[in-house]
Amino acid sequence: MIDTTSTDIPAGEERLRLDIEDGGLGVLTLCRPEKLNGWSWESTRQLGVLADRIRFDDSIRVVLLRAEGRAFCAGIDVTAPGGAITGRSPAERTRNYYEGIRWVHERFAVFAGLPQPVVAAVQGYCLGFGFELALMADLRIAADDAVFALPEAQLGVAVDAGGDLRIAREAGAGLAKLLALTGRRIDAATAERHGLLQRVTTVGELEGAAREVAAEIAANAPLAVQGIKRNIDAYADAGLAAALDRTARTAALTLTSEDVREGYAAKAARRTPRFRGT
Numbered sequence: 001m002i003d004t005t006s007t008d009i010p011a012g013e014e015r016l017r018l019d020i021e022d023g024g025l026g027v028l029t030l031c032r033p034e035k036l037n038g039w040s041w042e043s044t045r046q047l048g049v050l051a052d053r054i055r056f057d058d059s060i061r062v063v064l065l066r067a068e069g070r071a072f073c074a075g076i077d078v079t080a081p082g083g084a085i086t087g088r089s090p091a092e093r094t095r096n097y098y099e100g101i102r103w104v105h106e107r108f109a110v111f112a113g114l115p116q117p118v119v120a121a122v123q124g125y126c127l128g129f130g131f132e133l134a135l136m137a138d139l140r141i142a143a144d145d146a147v148f149a150l151p152e153a154q155l156g157v158a159v160d161a162g163g164d165l166r167i168a169r170e171a172g173a174g175l176a177k178l179l180a181l182t183g184r185r186i187d188a189a190t191a192e193r194h195g196l197l198q199r200v201t202t203v204g205e206l207e208g209a210a211r212e213v214a215a216e217i218a219a220n221a222p223l224a225v226q227g228i229k230r231n232i233d234a235y236a237d238a239g240l241a242a243a244l245d246r247t248a249r250t251a252a253l254t255l256t257s258e259d260v261r262e263g264y265a266a267k268a269a270r271r272t273p274r275f276r277g278t
Helices: 041-055 090-112 129-135 163-171 173-182 188-193 206-218 222-236 240-255 258-269
Strands: 016-021 025-030 062-067 118-122 125-127 139-143 147-149 199-201
Touching: 016 041, 025 041, 025 206, 041 090, 062 206, 090 240, 118 129, 118 206, 125 129, 129 147, 129 163, 139 188, 139 206, 147 188, 163 173, 163 240, 188 199, 199 206, 240 258
Parallel strands: 025 062, 062 118, 118 139, 125 147, 139 199
Antiparallel strands: 016 025
C-alpha cells in the first residue's frame, strides 16, 4: 500500500534528508547510498513531505539537491517493500496504478513547483527515476563520471514521471525520443552538449560548484528570483499537465502488462527479453 496520509519520516527510514544552512540554503540529500539511492513509493512520499516544508520556509532561498555515495540515483529500488500495486481484477489493478502514478506526479509537482530555485548536483548513475528527479531541478551541475538514461522501455514500461517530456522541453523531441525509445546511456559531456546540464565538473569539484551557483542565487532578491522562475516555467511547461495525465495512463497500462513481467524477469536472469505486446 502507498502511504498517502502520513507526514512523519521515522528515524532510520529516511530516503531524503533536509538540512537548513546559513545563507538561505536548504540542502536536500538522497541518503541511501548503500542502495545507490534507489527510488520507491516511500521516497516519493518523503519528497512531498519535505517539499511542503521547504515551500513555506522563508529562510530557504535556494535548494541544493544532492546525493550521498557514488550514485545520484540508480532508478527504482526493486527490493523496496510495497513495490507492486494490486487489484481484484486486471482493470482495477490498472486503475490503481493510474491513481498511484497520478499521486506521484502530484508529489513531484510540488517539488518542481517550489518557489525556491533548485540546483541539482549529480554524480555517478542517474537513471530512470533519478534522471527524472534531476530534470525537475532548475539547474543541473554534474560530475564527469555521471551517466544518464531512461531505461524503462527495455523493461517493458513507459517512462512514468515525465522525464521524457522534460528532455523534450530542454533539448527537443528528437533527443527525448532517442533516449526514451532506446534506453541508451549518455555521459555528462553529451548531456551538457544537448543543454540538459549547465556545467560539468570533476567529482571533487562538484559540491563546491553547485554550492557556488546556489549562493549566487540566494544572494539575489527572493521575490524577483521566485517570480523569474515562475515566469520561465509558465512558458516552458505549457501543455505539461495534459501530457503528464497521458503519461500516467500509459504507465498504468504498461505496468500491468505481461511485457513488464517479462522485462524484469529477463533483467534478473541477464537474458534478452521476449516482448509480445501484451
